[in-house]
Amino acid sequence: MFSRNRGRRWGRLVAVSLAITMVAAACGGDDSDAGGGDSANSGDNSASAGDDMAEGFNWRQFEGEQITIGFSAHAMSDALIEFIPEFEELTGIDVEYEQAPEQDFRVRLNTQLEAGSGEIDIFMTGPSTNWEYSAAGWIEDLQPYIDDPAMTSDEWDFDDFYSAAVDVNRWTGEEFAGVGSGPLYAIPMNEEGYALHYRADVLADAGISVPQTFDELIAAAEQLDGYEFEGNTLDAFVARGHEFWPILITGYGAVLFGYGATDINPDGTSAANSAEAVAATETWAQLMQYTPNDIGTYGWEQAQSHFAAGNAIFLLDADHMSAFFEDPEKSQVVGKVGYALPPEGPAGRASGIWLWSLGMNANSDAKAAAWYFIQWASSKDIMERTVPFGNINPTRATVATSDTMNDYVADWGDYNEIWTEILDKYASWRWNPSTSFSEAGNRWALAVQEIYLGDRDAQEALEEAAADITEIMERARSRS
Amino acid sequence: MAPGMLLLGLVIWPFLRGGYWSFTDYKLGSDSEKFIGADNYVDLLAPGEAGYDAFWTTLKIASLGVAVQMCIGLGVAMLLLWPAWWTRVFRVIVVIPLLMPPVVAAIMWKVMMVDRGFLNHLVETVGLGRINWLGDPTNALFSIVIIDTWIFTPFTILIFLAGLQSIPEEIVEAAHVDGASSVAMLRNIYLPMLRPFIVVVVVFRGIDSLKMFDVVWATTKGGPLQATRTLHVVGYEEGVNFLNYGRSMTVLLVLWGLSYLLAFVMLRKRREAAVAQSS
Secondary structure, eight states, rough: OOOOHHHHHHHHHHOOOOHHHHHHHHHHTTTTTOOOOOOSSTTTTOOOOOHOOTTTSOTTTTOOOOOEEEEEESSHHHHHHHHHHHHHHHHHOEEEEEOOOOHHHHHHHHHHHHHTTTOEEEEOTTTHHHHHHHHHHHOOHHHHHHTTTTTTTTGOOOGGHHHHHHHHTTSSSTTTTEEEEEEEEEEEEEOEEEEEEEEEEHHHHHOOOOOBBBHHHHHHHHTTOOOOOOOOOEEEEOOOSSSSSSHHHHHHHHHHHTTTSSSSSSSSSSTTTTTTHHHHHHHHHHHGSSSSSGGGGGHHHHHHHHHHHHEEEEEEEGGGHHHTTHHHHHHHHSTTEEEEEOOOBBOOOOOOOOEEEEBBBBSOOOOHHHHHHHHHHHHHHHHHHHHHTTOSSSSSSSHHHHHHHHTTTTSSSHHHHHHHHHHIIOOOOOOOOOOOHHHHHHHHHHHHHHHHHSSSOOHHHHHHHHHHHHHHHHHHHHOO | HHHHHHHHHHHOOOOHHHHHHTTTTTTOOSSSSOOOOOOHHHHHHSSTTTHHHHEEEEEEEHEEEEEHHHHHHHHHHHHHHSHHHHHHHHHTTTHHHHHHHHHHHHHHHHHHSSSSSHHHHHHHHHTOOOOOTTTHHHHHHHHHHHHHHHHHHHHHHHHHHHHHSOOOOOHHHHHHHHTTTTHIIIIIHHHHTTHHHHHHHHHHHHHHTTTOOOOHHHHTTTTTTTTTHHHHHHHIIIIIOOOOOHHHHHHHHHHHHHHHHHHHHHHHHHHHHHHHHHH
């Protein structure tokens, strides 16, 4: 017979067990809890992957191994997730994956990598995060795998990648130095350059030609700000206006480097207060007078939405926003947008670059199998098949000029010529890598906002920023 | 005893660890952390530094928010005691903002506050010029308070409603009979008898407002020109974006200190008042 005491003890035991199980379940996490695996797309992309893969190269070398991939929500990951069963069939490697919105993905990945476990084998990465990971010893150098003929098939063709896209993923490891050389930490899967988007219909109506220099752009903006067109009052210009480092790569970056500015002086101090940087920022401040009133909080989403809603005439930001502008379900300006090179400054035309790449965990216990996945995902065949999912711009020359890409952008006017020219001639990463890049970058961006929004004197604001940034750099260098 | 100690340990240990980090230059991913004494505190909290500005911004937003929410909360609660059938309906409606996730509410308001958005449409219809709700540094702070008020005033309304209903009817009737004015009743009956409820509102809303993050991050991310950058936003950027865990913990400890101080002072006053009443 159960005595009351025994009943209470059992009750307590059950309660504690339940609590422990719940905590363990919450901590353990499910590998595919966000991934799902149900694909909504039809299977017409399931061409026989095996045929296009090189014969003679042993794809089944690591049969039976298991890898886990961390994806950030993006058209690229949507596409690769769809194709994963083909990879599993080709190689016999079992693939698990997780997908999460970008900020959540990043926070979770940091925790996983810091724990030093091999839980995640492959992850999406790019500039700035590459540097944090490599300084911490969390990301694997992929060059040895590329150079090993037993690990990489001849068909893969490393030289097919645009060098600008590859170089961004190299770093020697020296704080605030060494961009573009050293170990290769990730394989680029898509890239963006920065173009001048414009309303072709409005320019035609006003009789204005496409601006080729920043002076021409300012003149056009001054003339067209507040232009009445089809019942709407238009803002002449829109771009990112917030006080965070992405502006250094995007619209503001195109102006900054069009004036020939650099990020760091030869003596290692910040070049934020150089004559070129001050001149460029003053030009930017002029342009920003022709933007909507609440521009101070604009990130890329607001800039994109503002332009797509038909409220602005010029936009200086990511070239592949074209996909949004040409989508009838999202955009009011389908077929009305023109694409042009970033305007010329005293030092010529310039564009930043941003890309998503695939990297490998240095603590992975299935590195070779992980390399197989990265190689497969970045192969000509698979990268080309990700294009219709919206994974643009491709980082391979053959894919950029392929029929698939041409068909995808067929109705977008000059788009294909423009973005390939930008990537070929003008786009590059111009910021010296560091684990403290975002901190230093934010300080520069704050000065820019103080100047265009707070009416501060450009020389004064950038002097202060340069001093603060030099301090941040010293802190970073002393730690390494 | 043992489970209690275990729980205490689980709570205290991360706190102490984080506190220790604030005295080091710990950055996630670096293999060495150096003890640097109070350098982080001086660096971040000296006048003119990021933490110093954030400290005052946090206080401004919190004190303005709590004051407004208390006044509106008490006013609406009194209205909801009106003996009519429709006050019951309003009691349900008034709670709805509280049920929405704050981030969703913030994004909803952000869309309405856009230059060409719904709020400016209303403002222009009334004949006024457009307001730069979130893009102007001064306005942005007030806009954040507006959004926070919209979401959380229902909480204060509910607390004050309970408080008002706990006041004995005879006292109110006696005051009416004596011919007391509304202001006199407010000063001499309602406010004194609502004191414990006011303490609850100030402590809960005060701490919540001090550590507000989601509303700020979803609307302005601390801008423009860092006008809405609270201590929690600085802590988040330093920790999550820059991986400077040491510096992040510095501002977050200050934030904890503020919250603790608020709770301590308010509860101390409450205890003193209770002692005074019983003697």
